Amino acid sequence: TQLLEQSPQFLSIQEGENLTVYCNSSSVFSSLQWYRQEPGEGPVLLVTVVTGGEVKKLKRLTFQFGDARKDSSLHITAAQPGDTGLYLCAGGSGTYKYIFGTGTRLKVLA
């Protein structure tokens, strides 16, 4: 069974701090997605990475796919209260079905 473990599980930081969220698996994925979910809403896609070693930037967010395509990281620079939410990674293996990670709940305090 494919599993995606995220760490940390919870993170509470002050506005302006940097943070990194990790998504790890023993399985190889053909692509990996990152989502953010706010209370009362469904998850919203942030990025998809498909190539080992790939780095993508979305404003203050930097996403990296591991060289072996088994892990990924999300780095947020100068976090803002608007970054608060549940961050989920999701791994795909070439089918329509993605496995969602265990989730990281981020709270950014003003």
Place this chain on the structure above:
Amino acid sequence: SAVISQKPSRDICQRGTSLTIQCQVDSQVTMMFWYRQQPGQSLTLIATANQGSEATYESGFVIDKFPISRPNLTFSTLTVSNMSPEDSSIYLCSVGGTGPYGYTFGSGTRLTVV
């Protein structure tokens, strides 16, 4: 990307009853997915709903407990049957997956069983 309307947004139900959740998409899609998100946890796929055929259920989920209808390419329902407090969760429908927009989700149904 598609826009999904899901309802109800929340409900409080008595144990032993059933609740049907509706999901309407603004475009035709081949597959629709139903997820469960238990409090503070990640998403677990319940089933995949294809138009014109029976839904495909994931391990641990059965049709008698979670019957699904898919009458056309823009609509699906999920029923949570004979509810118990353990069914208290957020239920989400979604479409997409592998395309550039990833999955698009409805806003979810927060179900509380008392």
